[in-house]
Amino acid sequence: MVPSSAFPLATELLQAAERKMRAASAAAGGATPSTVIAGGAASATGRQDQANFLDRFPSLPVSIPPSSRLVSVAAEESLGAEKFRFLAVRLRQLRQSRIMKKILITSTIPQEGKSTVAANLACTLARRKQHKTLLLEGDLRRPAVAEKFGLGRLPGICEWLSGKTETINIYHLESLGLWLLPAGSAPQNPLELMQSGKLAPLMEQLEAWFDWIVIDSPPVLPLADASIWSRLADGILLVTRKGVTEKQQLLRGLEAIERSKLLGALVNSSSNVAHSDYYQRYSSPPADPSKGS
Numbered sequence: 001m002v003p004s005s006a007f008p009l010a011t012e013l014l015q016a017a018e019r020k021m022r023a024a025s026a027a028a029g030g031a032t033p034s035t036v037i038a039g040g041a042a043s044a045t046g047r048q049d050q051a052n053f054l055d056r057f058p059s060l061p062v063s064i065p066p067s068s069r070l071v072s073v074a075a076e077e078s079l080g081a082e083k084f085r086f087l088a089v090r091l092r093q094l095r096q097s098r099i100m101k102k103i104l105i106t107s108t109i110p111q112e113g114k115s116t117v118a119a120n121l122a123c124t125l126a127r128r129k130q131h132k133t134l135l136l137e138g139d140l141r142r143p144a145v146a147e148k149f150g151l152g153r154l155p156g157i158c159e160w161l162s163g164k165t166e167t168i169n170i171y172h173l174e175s176l177g178l179w180l181l182p183a184g185s186a187p188q189n190p191l192e193l194m195q196s197g198k199l200a201p202l203m204e205q206l207e208a209w210f211d212w213i214v215i216d217s218p219p220v221l222p223l224a225d226a227s228i229w230s231r232l233a234d235g236i237l238l239v240t241r242k243g244v245t246e247k248q249q250l251l252r253g254l255e256a257i258e259r260s261k262l263l264g265a266l267v268n269s270s271s272n273v274a275h276s277d278y279y280q281r282y283s284s285p286p287a288d289p290s291k292g293s
């Protein structure tokens with residue numbers, strides 16, 4: 001965090017950046033849904049400024065397809081939605097005793113339910129209006145979050161990291177009280193982009209704007225992408241999926257994760273969303289890896 005004495009300078013930078021953005025937007029016919037990162041400087045000068053600033057992100061209508069499995073929005077009375085509310089409570093409790101704003105949702109291998117969990121958790125956290133929540137599509141290779149809200153491929157983090165634009169594209173999903181930073185279009189090797197040195201200042205900026213940042217990560221195995229995100233996160237939730245996750249892979253995955261940041265594990269059951277074991281268990285602290293899941 002930046003000391004409070006730095007805020008006036010940050011505010012100035014931000015205002016200058018906003019003027020520039022408005023001018024650029026006007027020149028482009030006002031169509032660019034973006035805002036500017038002011039050189040990575042922290043810019044939250046208080047709750048009011050934060051709220052005013054976030055209001056400027058463009059609003060997008062949401063249309064949730066049934067395949068999205070967003071139970072926290074589409075089936076609020078379901079057991080799955082209840083489990084996400086419980087998870088949100090646990091996270092709020094946890095952050096009374098430690099810094100906990102950037103939550104990474106990962107798993108050992110593909111298709112265990114990371115994106116589904118990340119989207120549901122972010123929607124649940126966002127229900128508290130005073131807790132400004134950002135859902136960050138951190139899987140640059142296979143982004144799958146935006147489509148859960150009925151949105152197509154939008155410019156996002158890749159465009160900013162690659163220097164194609166000075167702006168960062170955050171969208172307000174107003175009906176959900178949630179903000180979304182999509183992945184955008186990734187180049188062949190997104191790892192290089194992630195290592196460009198721009199990701200850490202970006203996260204610092206986002207941290208100043210938001211109260212919760214839920215990062216939908218790629219799997220821990222076999223890519224290095226997740227390890228970059230985990231370095232930037234405050235806490236990691238590991239998704240496992242009944243019938244998919246294998247013990248050996250889980251053990252290898254656990255070895256690759258920074259254990260001090262591991263908050264717990266979620267068991268995502270694929271059997272049936274109506275079953276009572278859907279998103280069955282959330283535990284903290286994590287299970288002993290030598291005992292498997």
Ligand SMILES: Nc1ncnc2c1ncn2[C@@H]1O[C@H](COP(=O)(O)OP(=O)(O)OP(=O)(O)O)[C@@H](O)[C@H]1O
Nearest residue numbers: 069109110111112113114115116117144268269270
């Ligand atoms: N509990 C569940 N029951 C049934 N299907 C599920 C469940 N959770 C996720 N799915 C489905 O499994 C697929 C993979 O889910 P999701 O995209 O969330 O996984 P992921 O871990 O993010 O995958 P990837 O590693 O490819 O990013 C999706 O089609 C999703 O709808």
Ligand SMILES: [Mg+2]
Nearest residue numbers: 114115139144
């Ligand atoms: Mg995914």
